[in-house]
Amino acid sequence: MSIPRDVQDFLDGYPGVDDDDPTSRANLEFYSNNRRCRPDKRTIEEIHEQWFGDYDKLEYKHGFIQWLFPIREYGMNYESQPLQTHEIEAMKVDPIIVERVIESYRLMLDFYGMRLVSAETGLVDRVLPPRNFAARYRNLVRSSHNYLRISRILKCLSEMGLERLNAGFLLHVLSEQSELHELDSRGICSSMDKWWANCIRAEEERLWIGETIQNVRLAEEGYVFTRRDYEKALQNRAESGKLGSVGEESLPQDTVHPNEDEEENDEEENGEEGNHKSDRNVDMVDSVL
Numbered sequence: 001m002s003i004p005r006d007v008q009d010f011l012d013g014y015p016g017v018d019d020d021d022p023t024s025r026a027n028l029e030f031y032s033n034n035r036r037c038r039p040d041k042r043t044i045e046e047i048h049e050q051w052f053g054d055y056d057k058l059e060y061k062h063g064f065i066q067w068l069f070p071i072r073e074y075g076m077n078y079e080s081q082p083l084q085t086h087e088i089e090a091m092k093v094d095p096i097i098v099e100r101v102i103e104s105y106r107l108m109l110d111f112y113g114m115r116l117v118s119a120e121t122g123l124v125d126r127v128l129p130p131r132n133f134a135a136r137y138r139n140l141v142r143s144s145h146n147y148l149r150i151s152r153i154l155k156c157l158s159e160m161g162l163e164r165l166n167a168g169f170l171l172h173v174l175s176e177q178s179e180l181h182e183l184d185s186r187g188i189c190s191s192m193d194k195w196w197a198n199c200i201r202a203e204e205e206r207l208w209i210g211e212t213i214q215n216v217r218l219a220e221e222g223y224v225f226t227r228r229d230y231e232k233a234l235q236n237r238a239e240s241g242k243l244g245s246v247g248e249e250s251l252p253q254d255t256v257h258p259n260e261d262e263e264e265n266d267e268e269e270n271g272e273e274g275n276h277k278s279d280r281n282v283d284m285v286d287s288v289l
Contacts, residue, residue: 006073007198010155014072026081027070028090031097037067038079044068048103053131058111059139065149068104069156083159092161101160108153112146113137114172121234122168137182147191154199166200167243170209171230178216178225193217208243 009015029035033043040063042050047064051057066080074082091097106116110127113136117123126133140146154166173192177184197213200206216225233243 001194003198004195007151007195009073010071010158010199011201017072020085022084022086024081024084025087027067027083028087028097030067031091031100032094033100037064039063039077044100044104048100048107052107053110055111055136055139058108059143062145065152068108069149069153071152071155071159073155075152083156088159092159098160098162101157101162102165105153105157105162105165108149109169111136112140114169116165116168118168119165121238122165123231123234124168124172140183141185141188144187147187147195150191151195151199154196158199158201163200163202164237167205167209167237168234170197171212171225171233174213174216174225175227175230178219179227189217205243 003011026035030037031044033045036043037047040061047068063077063079066075066077070080070083072083102116102119109116109124110131113127113133114124115127117125127136154169157163157165170192173183176182177189193213197209198206200209212225215223237243
């Protein structure tokens with residue numbers, strides 16, 4: 001499966017883009033709590049304090065996501081600013097700003113029915129009562145503009161030196177899909193397989209996650225990626241620096257090996273492409289990116 005152009009540009013560090021403007025500091029100032037985002041006119045701390053758990057606001061307001069998760073790409077909110085390289089350098093070494101980025105991630109995870117168990121390992125789980133994970137999962141399935149939000153979130157985490165969190169999110173979703181048949185709609189699987197899973201610059205980790213996802217999708221012999229497998233992968237990384245080693249030994253036990261000579265199903269591929277293009281159209285209207 002080919003990597004989308006916007007994701008490839010991200011992986012390559014945006015080649016040919018040399019437009020760092022030292023006078024553009026909107027994202028740095030916002031995350032320093034010295035600027036209000038527009039059009040919502042809130043500081044980062046106000047959003048964290050006042051919007052956590054306000055699901056209607058997070059669903060139907062569309063200008064905040066570019067401020068909470070700035071990336072080097074232009075978005076549809078003309079009042080936001082693409083992330084500048086000098087801002088990245090300043091933000092990712094500031095522990096207060098890094099913690100605020102993690103809090104933004106927690107806010108959106110909660111909106112999606114999830115919670116960050118460990119900021120060190122990236123471990124994610126379902127939200128706890130009285131929050132209702134099932135209702136939030138249903139919203140994520142039917143509200144496709146959030147798929148592009150997730151792509152933005154993962155890219156931003158990588159830029160901020162928090163890429164370890166990406167695997168935690170992806171493998172949580174994969175275990176929910178594989179073991180419990182949650183979040184396994186065609187739209188989510190399409191976005192996950194082609195976009196989200198590729199928003200990791202560490203090549204070995206990206207390949208391992210991609211192989212694991214592929215083997216879940218091709219589970220012809222009943223292979224299931226369980227919660228236990230997920231937690232073990234993150235534990236392995238904490239101990240050895242790797243989720244697994246790329247190659248035969250990296251694939252989970254009883255993995256189905258795909259036939260490399262098998263031709264892609266053009267009809268299915270075109271359907272997935274069309275689905276994400278549809279998501280992009282929704283996103284343009286909603287000013288998500």
